[in-house]
Amino acid sequence: MRTKFKKQRFWIRWIIPALSVACFAYFGFHSWHGAYGLNSAEALEIRRVELTARLASLTERRQHLERKVMLLSDGAVEADMLDERARLLLNVAREDEVVYFN
Template identity: 85%
Template sequence: MRTQFRKKRFWSRWVVPVLSVACFKYFGFHSWSGAYGLESAEALEIRRVELSERLASLTERRQHLERKVMLLSDGAVEADMLDERARFLLNVAREDEVVYFN
């Protein structure tokens, strides 16, 4: 009976560890500096705060506009609202008045 022995090559025992380290580095790099990584978490938090402040201001403006529409659309327009809108749209004021527009 004849047997053949193969001599193990030096690099063959390093293939699996090298590939494992390469995969670990790849995923580690992207978990640190990727689009949703640890570095970008602070930028996302700053953006969230900015957007929540903008949402608050827009909500306040919307509520203000809804109050104005409610005063105009309840069927009986209040006299001062009608007077304010007419003066604003027609650019009419008396000589003794000072008018401030928002």
């Protein structure tokens, strides 16, 4: 009985390893430099810290403004708040006063 042996080509056995290396290189590159990669994660973390600090300052300012509004709008207007608003809006002061605006 005769058998026919097919001569295997040299490059056929390197196809799967070459494709594997190419896939690993592609996904490795994009995991580092891609839109959702490690470099982007660092930039997003820095941005998160900046926005957290900004949120804290805006929250403090909002609370300050809410306190001022509460003094003006609860039915009984505080005399000093009324005096301050009138001087600020009308731009008036007595001759013996020194006015400092915040």
